Amino acid sequence: MLQLKKINESVYIIETKLRFISMNNYLIFGDKSTVLIDTGFAASKKEILRFFEKNKIDLNKIDIILNTHCHLDHSGKNKFLKSHTNAKLMIHEEDRAPVESFEGIRKQVGSFAYEYEEYWKQRLKWWNYEGGCKVDKTITDNEIFDLGNHKLKVIFSPGHTLGHCCFLLDEKILFAGDMGFESLWYGNARASLIDYIKTYQRLISLDLKMVLSGHLDPVEEGIKERYEKRLSQLLDRDKKILDLIKNGHNTIEKLVKLHITVKNRSTNLADRLWQDYGEKNQIYQHLNKLKQEGKIIKVEDRLTIVNEK
Template sequence: MVYKEVFTFNPFQENTYLLWDDEGNGIIFDPGCHNYEERKIITEFIESKRIQLKYCLNTHAHIDHVMGVHYIKEHFKVPFALHPKDLPLLNDAANRAAVYGFPAFQAVEVDRFLVDNEVIEIGEMKLKVLFVPGHAPGHVAFYLEEQGWLIDGDVLFRRSIGRTDFPLCNHADLVNSIQNELYVLPEETEVFPGHGGSTTIGIEKIQNPFVRA
């Protein structure tokens, strides 16, 4: 069985997801924990469940989604994976942190580059990487077909979509990603976005005011 926990971190109210299986294999997605208190919360949870983290996977590299990557990577000794097209955003993270008045961003190296349509298998967890650019040039989503779960970062939200007014965003790409990569998934697929509550593909195809099926 695969379990899921969501933590909402930093002033942007970013959702950090943690998945683990019965054997204790764990994956963390988009760690946004940006201070001691938030890092303590997630560390104590991981330790209390006796989870052995195997990967830190990021949907993209906007500052609110990477503020905890250095800590997670160093504290738990896990590899960090990102799509190569998001390297410019990761390399600019220190500047973005300064703009928003956050503590100095600690640079982090990518250990593994994600590839469109690759399948990552860790214990009972099997994730397909979907390339969904638009909100970020190297944005990806992680689809767990067996569980019917989609961790999609800042692409599709409950009754909304990701912003495209940041540098390197592209609205046409975002709409294309949603229509051709996400809306083709089973309608009962649960969507777990980078901000706010969950939804389903079926609901968004009908009710999303920005991108209809």
């Protein structure tokens, strides 16, 4: 069920409560423009239209649709909502291709999309994927949208995806997408651990009053400390992997079996395949980072024996 929750006079959450997670999309009402951030509505088309009608929100007054990133739980209803509004769809260039085509999604996911074709198609079906949606404009770091009584700034924040962006309202409220305090995930082909770390360092430097993320409740207290904790978790994984290599877990296969980065494994076989694939990608990213730092050597591919330097 879709619910509308008020943050202040201009900002509202459109929340869908699922069994284990919430899906959050956001409306910002400005004097000059109205912005919808993300379109990951876990609801049918009829439910979505009924929701807007019930809450007396005129879809035609939405001028801009901003995607924080390309994942379907944030962009899945782009095509539908664009067809019912006058809005321009915008996203960073690095995440454009997965929004515009199925082939772009394949490349975003990586070889998993090819190795487990039927499973991946089931995931797309669950999201009622209707095909790609043309992006009207790509956005860039520090770009500012003048909404009249508000200013909305693009904070390029890669990591979870290569084109992930947060949006900063009036230098106070951060619409964080999946670079808030959700589970750490850099398991796709087009994600980056190194960028994740840099983004967290940047977000820590901001004087934020509130963080509104893609799947969690609003956060107002301890924002800097929470980001520092997430950063520490990423760096601690490096240390753990180095210790494991020292103690004989010196291949990617051995490290992946330990599930260092993906702890809560699903009981569903198909979901476990996805988690295992993500674990493999994430371990590889840590090894690549450690190689760049000169802490390990001879990482030529994902299955090469890793030796301590």
